[in-house]
Amino acid sequence: MKLDQVRNSARPPIAESLREAIRLGLLKPGKPLIQASIAEAMGVSRIPVREALYTLAAEGLITFGKDGGAHVIELAPDNLDELWMLRGLLESHMASGIVRTATPADVAVLREMVEAMDDLEATVWSDHNFTFHLELHRLSDMPHVADAARRAMMMTEPYSRAAINLLYMEGMANAHHHQILDAIAAGDGDELTRLLLGHPASRAALAEYAATTARPADQKAVVTETAQSLADHLNA
């Protein structure tokens, strides 16, 4: 939902900074999110901060503990498996829409993205991967399915990033992207469906990683300055 187009509000930037900080693992799972600290970091009162927090809570990125305080969500390996599977299910469902609506121009854009990723190191690679999948979602022309998929992707992203870093499987992932691209270019919906369901190897790798640590690791990333300073302020 494009909730972030409100008239003259300080809330959208707050929510977006928090989302980004969580997604990039700058704010670790379980970390308490103190309203006053966020307010201070963003230079506003607690009112818009609270509203941003409730938005994120409904998005599943944070939860309110028994103490009433907000915390970055913690995912058990089971949850990670489920969300990873869910995202594959939704993306594979989008395949038919993608092959239906993708124009040659769209394919060209995707090709550019995929080829640019061939040369990236793992850390920055995850950022591009994220964008690539969002673009696929957009092309599906199924806004609600895409919304659910994005939600699942946002929740798992900190863990996925860490797994990518550790397992260094971006070579494999890039091959996967090229296959996706070819299927779209060929208009082969069945093949695309199969590809987007997720290849077993990467799911197995992630599941293994999740079963052992289930915790995001520190990593470099392309970060907005406000998200970075917000995270710094909260982690201090």
Place this chain on the structure above:
Amino acid sequence: MKLDQVRNSARPPIAESLREAIRLGLLKPGKPLIQASIAEAMGVSRIPVREALYTLAAEGLITFGKDGGAHVIELAPDNLDELWMLRGLLESHMASGIVRTATPADVAVLREMVEAMDDLEATVWSDHNFTFHLELHRLSDMPHVADAARRAMMMTEPYSRAAINLLYMEGMANAHHHQILDAIAAGDGDELTRLLLGHPASRAALAEYAATTARPADQKAVVTETAQSLADHLNA
């Protein structure tokens, strides 16, 4: 997400009343939701009302227009189709979990629900149908998939209810429920998957209805008193 267990807050009841009023069609799509009116109806200030509104917005039940005001979401026929399909997709994915975890006691509970629905008139039937599906979701043991399915179901519910009323197909729907029940009792995951994807007849009926009117009709329902009085206050 069980967001509604906050310490000592007036917000959860507000959000729940609004959800219910929207789900039951007491508040029509497009209806402006004036913060001050809701606050007055619930006997609180605008602050907790605003927070409830942002929660519902993230759930997709309301949107904020260009004027900055909140409105009950309006769904075009395309969106309805997509959401019905999405819900079917998610529920069919849950089939394996349901047959895995459902105990004989669970099946007995479901049987009681299904048999009770055989004798209900269409208006109240929808309420029980809603509960029945939530129970299926719970049994799936896939909380995040269930959450996405519930979300889709909440969004379409006002329209579904109206369609059920108009098309009076609850006989068919009840037969469907009995089949679902049998598949669970038999532990037949494949059959349950097929059933939960949605039978074409009902989807066709819904789609036809959506294509013509795409608007919920007035109807009787089992309503919480607070939701009813809230809706009355806002509709006055």
Place this chain on the structure above:
DNA sequence: TGAACGGACAGTGTATACACTGGAATGCAA
């Protein structure tokens, strides 16, 4: 020693007050 009490404190929940904005209503001139 150990356990119960109590007070400071950190943090959340929300009512009130005020600033801002967009649109509708009003009034005036041509």
Place this chain on the structure above:
DNA sequence: TTGCATTCCAGTGTATACACTGTCCGTTCA
């Protein structure tokens, strides 16, 4: 009558102030 400027107002955004609650820690008493 129409066009336009001005005023008003309904409604939102948010800062401030205060109430409440749970927790931690020191103190006191058995």
